[in-house]
Amino acid sequence: MLSTLPEREPTEGNLVELLPSSPEQFLLLQDDIMAAKKSIHMEFFIFDADFAGNVIRTALRLKALDGVEVQFIAEDFTTRADFVDRMKKSGVSVKHHPFLPLRPRNHQKYVLVDGTVGYTGGMNVARDYFCDWDDMVVRLRGPVVEKMEKAFAKMWARRHGKPSAYETKVAEPYEGGVIVQSVDEDPKEKDHLSLKAYIWALEHARHYFYAKTPYFKPPKEFADALVNAALRGVDVRIVIPEHKDSPAAVVVPFERVYFDDLVKAGVHILLRTDQFDHAKLMVVDDYLSAVGSINLDVLSMVSNYESNLFFYDCGVAAQVKQFIVDDLENCYELTPEMIADYPAWQRNFKWFFRGLGKVF
Numbered sequence: 001m002l003s004t005l006p007e008r009e010p011t012e013g014n015l016v017e018l019l020p021s022s023p024e025q026f027l028l029l030q031d032d033i034m035a036a037k038k039s040i041h042m043e044f045f046i047f048d049a050d051f052a053g054n055v056i057r058t059a060l061r062l063k064a065l066d067g068v069e070v071q072f073i074a075e076d077f078t079t080r081a082d083f084v085d086r087m088k089k090s091g092v093s094v095k096h097h098p099f100l101p102l103r104p105r106n107h108q109k110y111v112l113v114d115g116t117v118g119y120t121g122g123m124n125v126a127r128d129y130f131c132d133w134d135d136m137v138v139r140l141r142g143p144v145v146e147k148m149e150k151a152f153a154k155m156w157a158r159r160h161g162k163p164s165a166y167e168t169k170v171a172e173p174y175e176g177g178v179i180v181q182s183v184d185e186d187p188k189e190k191d192h193l194s195l196k197a198y199i200w201a202l203e204h205a206r207h208y209f210y211a212k213t214p215y216f217k218p219p220k221e222f223a224d225a226l227v228n229a230a231l232r233g234v235d236v237r238i239v240i241p242e243h244k245d246s247p248a249a250v251v252v253p254f255e256r257v258y259f260d261d262l263v264k265a266g267v268h269i270l271l272r273t274d275q276f277d278h279a280k281l282m283v284v285d286d287y288l289s290a291v292g293s294i295n296l297d298v299l300s301m302v303s304n305y306e307s308n309l310f311f312y313d314c315g316v317a318a319q320v321k322q323f324i325v326d327d328l329e330n331c332y333e334l335t336p337e338m339i340a341d342y343p344a345w346q347r348n349f350k351w352f353f354r355g356l357g358k359v360f
Contacts, residue, residue, distance in 0.1 A: 013173020014142030046124035064091035095159035115168035151184035185306035217297035230266035270331035
């Protein structure tokens with residue numbers, strides 16, 4: 001189903017490393033960038049001019065001065081002009097995906113080095129994502145990196161960037177490697193592949209469906225699939241951080257309007273009380289899992305450019321499941337009584353918040 005559009009075919013023989021946020025993860029990313037010989041292609045939603053951003057920017061400038069092709073995309077409202085100008089002066093090719101009202105956001109996250117090493121996941125380049133919050137990225141080697149390169153090249157072409165001087169060759173599969181499918185979401189294609197895949201997983205789940213998301217404003221068809229799976233006896237658990245990076249007064253009401261129907265149907269909504277968790281994870285029945293940039297909300301699943309990875313491997317599924325299960329001790333489960341204590345205006349104006357949630 002996910003292969004109906006070009007360049008989303010699954011690939012075999014990939015090496016997969018799931019990397020939770022940590023200083024060590026940040027150092028590994030720096031090492032991979034500094035090891036580049038030919039090309040670095042990087043795309044982020046947020047690239048801050050803080051300590052983390054300055055370290056990565058310095059690495060990119062050094063590699064560009066050393067003759068490495070460096071192509072970089074970010075949404076321009078998060079990066080200062082002088083911060084970007086210094087990159088350009090060092091030879092980094094920079095393109096902006098400007099934020100405009102009613103225009104799809106570019107929420108994709110990629111780091112691609114020499115066409116052989118690839119990163120994607122929830123992270124952006126800012127201190128929060130490596131030091132202060134919890135998040136998850138995936139480091140990959142193998143044939144899937146070529147698919148990720150082509151996804152980056154499409155966005156680069158949309159921003160009128162000069163094509164790469166290097167043709168990415170398909171890597172030889174690693175013995176014992178994993179089947180991985182890289183799915184880049186293009187809202188203009190109207191296929192909403194990851195949304196369809198998550199619904200498919202819920203419809204075919206026999207035992208459990210676990211997911212972790214920082215933001216929860218699901219499209220109606222996805223919310224319906226959650227309800228139907230729970231009513232069928234599937235153990236459905238959604239982990240959401242109680243503490244937000246955005247103002248709670250703005251974000252929380254949009255999430256709360258979904259909880260009542262889901263909890264009544266038997267969906268387990270678990271609020272994480274620890275530090276903010278920005279990871280986007282899904283796993284079903286020990287065989288299928290996903291990690292990427294997609295939140296379980298309308299913007300990510302329908303409106304944004306996104307990057308997602310699907311893993312057809314029991315070992316990776318076990319790791320993703322363990323990351324979620326280990327976190328349950330930091331969570332409390334919502335009950336109907338807790339939901340009944342929400343302010344009446346949040347419980348009685350569901351239509352308003354659900355409608356507005358499709359825009360914000």
